[in-house]
Every structure is written in structure tokens, then in C-alpha cells.
Amino acid sequence: MSSADNTVHMPTWLRVGVVPLVNLSMALxxxxxxxxxxxxxxxEAVRLMIYGAFGxxxxxxxxxxxxTNFIFTGLAVAVAFHAGLFNIGGExxxxxxxxxxxxxxxxxxxxxxxxxxxxxxxxxxAVFGAAWGAVPGWLxxxxxxxxxxxxxxxxxxxxxxxxxxxxxxxxxxxSMAPETRKFLxxxxxxxxxxxxxxxxxxxxxxxxxxxxxxxxxCAFGLWLxxxxxxSGYALRTVGFSERAASYSGIDARKVTVITxxxxxxxxxxxxxxxxxxxxxxxxxxxxxxxxxxxIAVSLMGRNxxxxxxxxxxxFGALYQGGAExxxxxxxxxxxxxxxxxxxxxxxxxxxxxxxxxxVAWVYGKLIGKHVIVEGAV
Amino acid sequence: MPQAPVIDLAIELxxxxxxxxxxxxxxxxxLQIRKGSIHGIIGENGAGKSTLMSILYGFYKxxxxxxxxxxxxxxxxxxxxxxxxxxGMVHQHFMLVDTFSVLENVMLGAEQGMALAPSAAAARExxxxxxxxxxxxxxxxxxxxxxxxxxxQRTEILxxxxxxxxxxxxxxxxxxxxxxxxxxxxxxxxxxxEQGVTILLxxxxxxxxxxxxxxxxxxxxxxxxxxxxxxxxxxxxLAELMVxxxxxxxxxxxxxxxxxVLLEVKxxxxxxxxxVQVCRQISFNIRxxxxxxxxxxxxxxxxxxLEVLAGIEPLSAGSFNVLGQEVDxxxxxxxxxxxxxxxxHVPEDxxxxxxxxxxxxxxxSILGYHDDPVYRRGPLIDGDKVxxxxxxxxxxxxxxxxxxxxxxxxxxGGNQQKLIIAREIEREPKLMLVGQPxxxxxxxxxxxxxxxxxxxxxxxxxxLLVSVELDEILALSDRILVMCGGELVGEVPAGDAxxxxxxxxxxxxxxxxxV
Numbered sequence: 001m002s003s004a005d006n007t008v009h010m011p012t013w014l015r016v017g018v019v020p021l022v023n024l025s026m027a028l029x030x031x032x033x034x035x036x037x038x039x040x041x042x043x044e045a046v047r048l049m050i051y052g053a054f055g056x057x058x059x060x061x062x063x064x065x066x067x068t069n070f071i072f073t074g075l076a077v078a079v080a081f082h083a084g085l086f087n088i089g090g091e092x093x094x095x096x097x098x099x100x101x102x103x104x105x106x107x108x109x110x111x112x113x114x115x116x117x118x119x120x121x122x123x124x125x126a127v128f129g130a131a132w133g134a135v136p137g138w139l140x141x142x143x144x145x146x147x148x149x150x151x152x153x154x155x156x157x158x159x160x161x162x163x164x165x166x167x168x169x170x171x172x173x174x175s176m177a178p179e180t181r182k183f184l185x186x187x188x189x190x191x192x193x194x195x196x197x198x199x200x201x202x203x204x205x206x207x208x209x210x211x212x213x214x215x216x217x218c219a220f221g222l223w224l225x226x227x228x229x230x231s232g233y234a235l236r237t238v239g240f241s242e243r244a245a246s247y248s249g250i251d252a253r254k255v256t257v258i259t260x261x262x263x264x265x266x267x268x269x270x271x272x273x274x275x276x277x278x279x280x281x282x283x284x285x286x287x288x289x290x291x292x293x294x295i296a297v298s299l300m301g302r303n304x305x306x307x308x309x310x311x312x313x314x315f316g317a318l319y320q321g322g323a324e325x326x327x328x329x330x331x332x333x334x335x336x337x338x339x340x341x342x343x344x345x346x347x348x349x350x351x352x353x354x355x356x357x358x359v360a361w362v363y364g365k366l367i368g369k370h371v372i373v374e375g376a377v
Numbered sequence: 378m379p380q381a382p383v384i385d386l387a388i389e390l391x392x393x394x395x396x397x398x399x400x401x402x403x404x405x406x407x408l409q410i411r412k413g414s415i416h417g418i419i420g421e422n423g424a425g426k427s428t429l430m431s432i433l434y435g436f437y438k439x440x441x442x443x444x445x446x447x448x449x450x451x452x453x454x455x456x457x458x459x460x461x462x463x464x465g466m467v468h469q470h471f472m473l474v475d476t477f478s479v480l481e482n483v484m485l486g487a488e489q490g491m492a493l494a495p496s497a498a499a500a501r502e503x504x505x506x507x508x509x510x511x512x513x514x515x516x517x518x519x520x521x522x523x524x525x526x527x528x529x530q531r532t533e534i535l536x537x538x539x540x541x542x543x544x545x546x547x548x549x550x551x552x553x554x555x556x557x558x559x560x561x562x563x564x565x566x567x568x569x570x571e572q573g574v575t576i577l578l579x580x581x582x583x584x585x586x587x588x589x590x591x592x593x594x595x596x597x598x599x600x601x602x603x604x605x606x607x608x609x610x611x612x613x614x615l616a617e618l619m620v621x622x623x624x625x626x627x628x629x630x631x632x633x634x635x636x637x638v639l640l641e642v643k644x645x646x647x648x649x650x651x652x653v654q655v656c657r658q659i660s661f662n663i664r665x666x667x668x669x670x671x672x673x674x675x676x677x678x679x680x681x682x683l684e685v686l687a688g689i690e691p692l693s694a695g696s697f698n699v700l701g702q703e704v705d706x707x708x709x710x711x712x713x714x715x716x717x718x719x720x721x722h723v724p725e726d727x728x729x730x731x732x733x734x735x736x737x738x739x740x741x742s743i744l745g746y747h748d749d750p751v752y753r754r755g756p757l758i759d760g761d762k763v764x765x766x767x768x769x770x771x772x773x774x775x776x777x778x779x780x781x782x783x784x785x786x787x788x789x790g791g792n793q794q795k796l797i798i799a800r801e802i803e804r805e806p807k808l809m810l811v812g813q814p815x816x817x818x819x820x821x822x823x824x825x826x827x828x829x830x831x832x833x834x835x836x837x838x839x840x841l842l843v844s845v846e847l848d849e850i851l852a853l854s855d856r857i858l859v860m861c862g863g864e865l866v867g868e869v870p871a872g873d874a875x876x877x878x879x880x881x882x883x884x885x886x887x888x889x890x891x892v
Contacts, residue, residue: 137438191523228760229757229758233743233747233758236733236735236736237744240736241733241734244729244733246749247712247722247724247730248744249688249711249712249745
């Protein structure tokens with residue numbers, strides 16, 4: 001039969017290149033409908049958003065700043081996911097991690113130089129975040145408490161704990177706001193414009209800071225860990241098949257606890273960007289939901305570090321562009337911007353495979369062959 | 378097709394094509410099945426039998442070709458259409474709700490109207506009618522989960538007949554049955570044939586085809602390669618048609634040359650996760666250079682025994698001594714420790730234990746050995762070394778396709794199993810624990826695996842072989858242990874064993890157990 005030889009597989013560039021773009025376009029199209037309903041010009045809105053996110057140096061800086069938070073929390077979700085764990089506690093782990101950083105900064109910012117204090121804060125934050133992740137991990141591994149439940153509860157505990165500490169213990173003397181005193185310069189990570197200035201390049205001021213590089217290093221390191229190290233091999237084995245892990249002698253419980261430490265530690269790194277990078281003090285609710293959005297970022301990035309960096313950029317742009325939009329278009333509220341982000345998550349994450357057969361069909365019509373979509377077997 | 382003029386065909390397939398990506402699962406398949414006959418379809422794993430049956434049952438749509446039922450071209454868009462056309466299917470893995478009664482299972486999906494009571498009464502009557510006609514006796518109020526496997530299967534058959542099936546497809550129906558239960562099934566099938574039901578039997582067991590079918594079709598690599606009247610063919614001819622060449626089914630087994638005791642099991646007891654005693658008072662030993670077979674119907678404690686000896690699950694009573702290492706209920710040995718002692722394990726459930734399906738073949742080829750410094754470069758795993766290692770295993774065991782980067786799940790069952798056995802044999806074990814080494818494996822691979830196991834034994838390795846295939850146990854073992862209801866019910870030297878006797882030991886003791 002001739003028809004049988006007339007089939008081709010869906011090419012990779014369609015699958016990883018075109019399909020996500022189609023998904024994103026669908027999300028933007030539906031968002032456009034919403035704008036049209038409330039009487040704003042959708043094209044103008046998209047233009048404003050893109051301009052607001054990438055149009056000028058300061059905008060790009062803000063986009064990168066938000067993206068840095070998303071890389072950390074996205075990686076945190078991804079590493080747990082590969083071990084078959086759904087860590088919803090990034091928010092709390094980041095919060096407690098910030099505390100770990102702040103304690104070191106408050107204690108030593110008058111004695112240690114920046115090149116010692118920042119690494120010390122980093123390690124301390126990582127340990128605090130890891131501990132906050134390890135407890136639910138331990139409870140799941142050895143006591144059978146479901147990690148989704150415990151990590152959510154640990155978010156609330158973290159929130160209450162930090163609230164108490166900031167209001168009653170760590171609050172700067174004489175201050176009305178529940179936040180610590182401002183750290184000295186020795187506890188701050190330099191801004192990107194400062195770093196650029198060392199090389200004689202002039203950039204506009206923005207909160208984007210050196211944490212971005214640490215985030216990218218973390219992404220690369222996590223890739224190495226998951227796909228190139230023996231521990232990562234064990235981690236993925238546990239994630240795919242706990243039975244295969246026990247067959248091969250891998251202690252799934254230990255892997256669970258270690259992975260949750262890593263996950264919590266990565267989430268805590270968000271504090272580098274927020275606490276040491278920009279705020280220079282510990283303040284109430286600095287995590288602002290980034291821990292939760294990390295779930296969407298990881299989902300959209302297919303739990304792969306490269307995907308997560310790209311998804312973080314997109315979400316950073318949505319945050320920054322959305323803020324500009326809410327500012328420029330009076331009818332557009334903050335909630336509408338959140339709705340757009342939700343639509344992007346919906347189409348790119350939850351409905352990621354919906355458009356594949358359509359794209360395959362169109363491509364098949366164009367080349368006059370029957371295109372097979374992966375996963376049809 | 379050169380066929381005699383046909384009058385009464387229950388099913389006819391003409392030129393059926395089905396492709397999945399690069400795989401041509403069915404290629405120009407023609408098939409004619411006489412009404413009221415038992416027709417066998419045989420072929421190795423991946424020959425396209427299941428795909429063909431799925432087309433017949435409306436799961437897949439053929440790319441090309443026609444399906445005729447009672448001489449009429451039909452379009453089977455889904456399984457409901459197939460059921461309406463009078464086709465019933467008994468799957469290899471039963472599609473039953475364990476917590477429902479037989480009656481509820483039979484009715485499921487075929488209820489009439491909103492209220493259950495009237496249709497339940499009607500179903501009960503109908504069920505009685507079927508039971509009387511076909512000797513299909515099952516208590517309609519028994520919970521399916523509490524029934525023996527043979528009766529669960531009968532429930533599946535009843536389900537199909539209740540829906541008005543005139544063509545019954547059975548996919549590997551004897552895989553979970555004792556020889557006696559299988560005989561019972563064949564009696565039922567013959568009774569159904571007398572009543573005009575057409576039966577399609579998918580199997581890889583040549584003996585069954587010879588025993589029970591009227592005619593047989595052989596598939597190979599997606600094509601129908603031969604149609605035979607069963608009376609006019611032989612096991613050997615069918616085997617050669619399946620493989621596409623001559624096969625050596627004979628194994629040359631020398632006398633065992635046994636040495637020291639490698640494994641000594643003393644009054645071993647095992648409880649499962651729910652605390653149910655699944656093995657009790659088990660004692661035996663294995664010496665170097667012998668194969669000890671454990672026979673038994675699936676689910677009689679042999680799987681649990683194997684997992685305890687492999688260090689996967691803890692034991693609850695007694696102890697065992699493996700290569701000088703004492704293990705009891707206080708000390709659970711780690712599979713890693715066992716491997717370092719020289720105890721290797723080919724697990725029963727290769728999909729969930731022996732490999733990680735989404736892993737590449739190369740990654741699966743180091744499962745259990747990922748910590749081995751041999752595969753390292755610095756602190757990281759050296760992908761090139763792992764790939765080269767996997768390639769060597771693949772060449773040695775003729776794993777096809779020999780591509781280490783392919784996903785483990787993409788290989789056929791036989792090739793997956795060859796890779797797993799290659800991985801374990803390569804480590805030069807002293808004691809091998811082997812579970813169902815040829816389950817779902819094609820004939821060519823079975824012969825290779827059997828020869829390798831015998832070679833290992835001749836080299837002085839002690840082997841514990843757990844299998845539900847009696848033929849396999851008989852072919853390989855030097856001593857045979859029979860397990861039933863979690864206990865060892867007997868030990869037979871291989872030379873004295875015959876199938877009927879073993880079958881009785883496997884089944885009788887179970888009846889005692891149920892009393």
C-alpha cells in the first residue's frame with residue numbers, strides 16, 4: 001500500500017519550537033478576548049506589555065529580577081518532582097531561608113567583609129531552607145504523612161513564625177514596620193548596573209543583581225546533579241519507580257529526605273535576590289507568592305533546567321509587563337494581569353499537548369503526508 | 378488466498394494494515410475463521426497478534442483493509458460497536474472489579490434503565506441460563522476478589538456471553554492457570570463450540586494450540602505467514618513458522634555437578650505489608666552448580682519468597698544463610714550487600730523492578746550498579762562508559778535493536794529481559810535468583826536465556842528459578858520445589874517429575890488450604 005509509506009514523524013522543531021508558541025498565542029488570544037470585552041484594545045495591550053517587559057533597559061532589569069526568583073523556586077519544584085515528590089512548600093522554605101540569611105547578615109555585617117559574609121549568608125539560608133524542606137520529607141519517608149499536606153502546613157508555620165519574629169524579636173528598634181534594620185553594605189549582592197560599571201558599561205538602575213548568575217549556576221548544577229551524578233540517578237530511579245529503587249538497593253527514604261533538603265535549599269536561594277540583592281533587610285511576606293508560581297514555572301519548563309530558565313523569563317516578563325499594563329490602562333486591574341498569567345499556565349502547562357495534533361495536521365497538509373504525533377502508540 | 382469455497386465465516390479480515398510510527402504492526406493481514414470453530418492465532422511477542430485483536434475489538438482503527446462479520450463489512454469504531462457486532466474479549470489481565478460480586482461485574486456497563494434491581498434479577502436469570510448451557514458455574518453472589526483465578530476467568534467469559542457474544546477472543550488465557558484449571562477451561566471452550574460460539578485463542582503455547590484448536594494461523598513480524606488445519610500440522614512446524622527458520626527446542630542438559638551449599642533457608646516466614654502471612658515454615662538449600670526450580674500457581678508465595686531472598690522485603694520468621702551471611706527478622710540485608718557477596722537477581726516483574734521504563738537502555742544497564750566507580754569520571758557518571766558497557770551487553774546477548782540510547786520501554790519484552798539477564802550475568806554471580814525469566818519472551822530469546830542459565834549452572838553457579846511455566850521448570854531444574862498457599866508442599870528430583878503429578882501438588886494442597 002502506498003498510503004503506508006506516506007507517513008512521517010512529527011519533527012522535533014515542531015514539537016519543542018512551534019507547539020509552545022502556538023500554546024502561548026492561544027493564551028494571548030483568549031486574554032485578548034477579555035481585553036476586548038472590557039473595552040480595551042487587545043493589540044495595544046500586548047504592545048504595552050511587551051514594551052513594559054523588554055522595551056527599555058530598566059524594564060529588562062525588572063524582568064530579569066523577577067525571573068531570578070522564578071528560576072530558584074522553579075528549580076526547587078523540579079528537583080522534588082524528579083524524585084516523585086510534589087513540593088508545594090517553596091513559599092515557606094524561601095521564607096525561612098530568608099530568615100537564615102538575615103540572621104547572619106544582622107550578626108556579622110559589621111565585622112565580615114562582603115566576600116565572606118555573602119557566602120556565609122548563602123550557606124546559612126540554604127541550611128535553613130533545607131531544614132524546612134527536610135522535615136516534611138522525613139515525615140513522608142518515615143511516617144507516611146503526605147508531603148503535599150505537610151509542605152502546605154509548613155508554609156503556614158513559616159508565615160506565623162516569621163510574623164512573630166519580625167513583630168516581636170527582630171524588628172528594628174523604634175520602627176513601626178515589621179522588618180529588621182537595614183543591613184550594612186557588606187551583606188549586599190551588587191546590582192547588575194554596579195557590576196556593569198566595573199567594566200565601564202553604563203546601565204540603567206534596576207533591582208536586577210548578581211543573584212541572577214547564581215541562579216544560572218544553580219540551573220546548570222542541578223542539571224549535572226539530576227542527569228550526570230550517581231545521586232541523581234538514584235533520585236530519578238526513585239521518582240520513576242520506587243520498586244526498581246528497592247530492587248537496586250537504593251534507599252528511597254534517604255533519597256526523599258536528601259531531595260527535600262535540596263529542594264528547600266534551592267527555594268531558599270530566592271532570598272539572595274530579594275533580601276541580599278534588593279531589600280537589604282528581612283521584611284514580612286517578602287516571598288509574595290513566588291514559591292507557588294514556581295510550580296507553574298517548573299510545569300511549563302517541563303521540569304528541565306533549560307525549560308525553567310526560559311519559563312522564568314516569560315513569567316518575569318508577564319510580571320513586569322503586567323505591572324506596566326495595569327499602570328497604563330486604567331481599566332486593567334492587577335487581578336486581570338493575574339488572569340493572563342493563569343491563562344498562560346493553562347495553555348502552556350495543563351493543555352500543553354492539546355495543540356500537537358492540530359499542528360501535526362496543518363504540517364501534514366503542507367507537505368502532503370500523514371504526520372504521526374508522539375505518544376499515539 | 379487459496380481457500381475452499383467458504384460458506385459460513387464468522388469473521389473475515391481482508392488486507393488489514395496498521396502502522397504505529399515506524400512499526401508496521403499489521404501488514405496486509407488476511408484471516409478467515411469458520412463459524413463454530415476454535416481458531417488459534419500464534420506468533421512471537423510483537424508479531425502483531427494483539428494489534429490485530431485490538432482492531433477486531435474496536436480499540437484501534439485499521440489504516441486499510443476490511444473487517445467482515447457474518448459476511449457483512451462492519452465498521453468497528455469502538456469496543457461498543459464490536460460488542461454489538463457480537464464480539465467478546467477476555468483479556469490476559471482481567472477487567473473485573475474485585476470488590477463487586479460476579480453478578481455486578483457481569484452487569485457492569487450493560488445495565489438496563491436507571492433502577493438496578495429489575496436488571497439484576499434479569500441478569501441473574503440469564504446467568505443461570507448460561508451456566509446450564511455451557512457448564513459455566515460460578516456463584517453469582519461471590520465477591521470476585523475472593524474467587525480463584527480460574528473462576529475469575531469464567532466470570533470474564535460470562536460477561537462476554539451476557540453481552541451476546543458469538544465470537545469470543547481469549548488473549549493468553551492459560552498464563553495464570555494450573556494445568557488442571559487449563560484443562561477445565563478447554564472443556565468449557567469445547568462446550569461453547571458445540572453451542573455454535575466461535576473462539577479465537579491467542580497464545581504462545583504451541584501445546585495448547587495442538588490440544589484444543591481446529592485450525593491455526595501463524596503471525597510473524599506483522600504478517601500472516603501461514604494457515605493450517607491443526608490436525609495436519611505439528612508443534613515443530615508451527616514453531617518454525619513463528620520464528621521463520623529452524624529452531625532448536627531441545628536443551629542439552631548434563632548431569633549436575635554440585636558443590637558447597639550457597640543458600641540455606643531455615644523455617645522462613647514472610648508477612649506482606651498488610652500483615653498477612655504469605656510464606657510459612659520454608660526450608661531448603663541450594664548448592665553450587667544446580668538449578669532448583671520453584672513451581673506453583675502464581676500468587677502462592679513464591680514471588681514474596683524471591684523478594685525476601687533478594688533483600689527487597691524483610692522476613693518475619695526464621696532465617697536464611699547466604700554465602701556465609703546470616704539474615705533473620707532483625708537484620709534485613711540490602712540488595713547492594715547481596716550483590717557485593719555475589720548474589721544477583723533477575724526479578725519477576727521486569728517492568729517495575731528490573732528496569733526503569735523511561736530510562737535509556739544504557740541507564741537501565743547499570744541499575745543496581747550506578748554507584749560502581751567503573752562508570753565514574755570524577756564525581757559524575759561517565760555517559761560514554763555506560764553506553765559502551767550497554768553496547769557490549771547488547772552484542773553479547775543479541776539485544777535488538779542494539780541501540781543503548783533507546784528508551785527501555787521501547788524494546789520488546791524478550792529484548793528487555795535479555796538486557797536485564799545480561800546485566801546480572803556479567804557480574805559473575807555465585808548465586809542467581811531468577812524469577813519468570815521467559816514471561817512474555819519470544820521463542821528465540823527463550824532458547825537463548827535457557828542455554829545461558831544452563832551454562833551458568835555448569836560453570837558452578839547455584840540458581841533458584843521461580844516460574845509459573847511448568848515446562849520451563851521441568852526443562853531446567855535439577856530439583857523441583859512445589860509451593861502452594863505459602864508453604865513448600867513437596868520436593869521432587871527433576872528426573873522423577875511429571876507434569877500431572879506436579880499439577881496435582883500445586884492444586885490439591887490449595888484445596889486443603891481452602892477447607
